[in-house]
Amino acid sequence: MTDAPIPFGKPMLDRPVFDAVNEVLESGILVHGQVTPAFEEAFAARIGAKHAVAVSSCTAGLHLVLFVNGVGPGDRVAVPAMTHVATAHVVELQGAEPVFVDVDPATGNMDADLLAAVDGPLKAVMPVHYLGLPCAMDAINEAAAAKGAFVLEDCALAVDAVYGTKKAGTLGLAGAFSFYPVKHMTSIEGGMVTTDDEELATQLRKRRAFGYNRMLGERARPGIYDVDALGFNYRMSEVEAAVGLKQLDQLDGFMAARAKNAETLHAALSEIDGVTAFPLEHGPARSSFYCLNAVLPRDGSVDRDKVVDGLKARGIGSSIHYPGPVPLFTYYSEKYGYRRGDFPVAEWLADQTISLPVGPHLGEEGAGRIADAFRAAYDDAR
Structure with a gap:
């Protein structure tokens, strides 16, 4: 099945x-x-x-x-x-x-x-x-x-x-x-x-x-x-x-599932050479675990589209947060004159990250499935 x-x-x-x-x-x-x-x-x-x-x-x-x-x-x-x-x-x-x-x-x-x-x-x-x-x-x-x-x-x-x-x-x-x-x-x-x-x-x-x-x-x-x-x-x-x-009555359960899934997935991604994941904690800040961003090599040596396609082929949904820096969207770039290179970090994140799901809909085995699928898709794209 x-x-x-x-x-x-x-x-x-x-x-x-x-x-x-x-x-x-x-x-x-x-x-x-x-x-x-x-x-x-x-x-x-x-x-x-x-x-x-x-x-x-x-x-x-x-x-x-x-x-x-x-x-x-x-x-x-x-x-x-x-x-x-x-x-x-x-x-x-x-x-x-x-x-x-x-x-x-x-x-x-x-x-x-x-x-x-x-x-x-x-x-x-x-x-x-x-x-x-x-x-x-x-x-x-x-x-x-x-x-x-x-x-x-x-x-x-x-x-x-x-x-x-x-x-x-x-x-x-x-x-x-x-x-x-x-x-x-x-x-x-x-x-x-x-x-x-x-x-x-x-x-x-x-x-x-x-x-x-x-x-x-x-x-x-x-x-x-x-x-x-x-x-x-x-x-x-x-x-x-x-x-x-x-x-709101159910939010405690939702959040516990998100935390568990995010921590499982974060640990798995940390074992993949060349991949990093955004932190779940940073100084006094602790995440709400909306999703987990996998960060590909900054030099662009791994084709993100191939990784996303590989995830899709294995039944894993993903997203991008976000497709570009807001000032480089046509409306803002034309009105204010912003150009590629003005926001290097935001541009890098837009180009080289993949958002992976961690929600309670994953169930017990979902985080492990996503980790395995990501690893396989990433290897295929290298």
């Missing part, structure tokens, strides 16, 4: 999730109900933040924080060169300029020394916890403070990641999380913003719903409200929140 393929990611959905969704559907209250606040409260407690605000996506959360803090034309916001394009897009959408910072070759995270060396003022700094390993937040916060900038963590891959005694999402003014289907936990789509700033949380809740001065349950008469500020339609539905709540 042939082993079933292992996809890069897979949402872990079971009967309690389906029952929770049905309960919401049968209630007839699909937005503005009590499930979303319950999810917010539970997530804030999990992360260790005073407030959590549910939104329609991590991108929406990042955008809202910039919007509420008045980031706009003439402002500059530091973002890492190696990230999902959403991190930079939200800066552009506010009419501000993203200032791209190359990354640390040991971790793929924003290089704090390069951030400190950025010329000119910054309105905000947006560190991204690359693949779930927290950035060097002490140094980043210090550099941001020196420039008068607030810090907004992109925690899209960093649920439960730890830095010292605190979790990602509590290391700056705010953090934004993603619940996309193949993340650590899902709400189908959706995201969450965490913060200890009560006024920021109040404004985020208001601006995610058009700028209403009264939420649905606060209106003395149905349909009567005022709008005293600009806002968006960035709300999370009750269905999504119900899925998120049940996933």
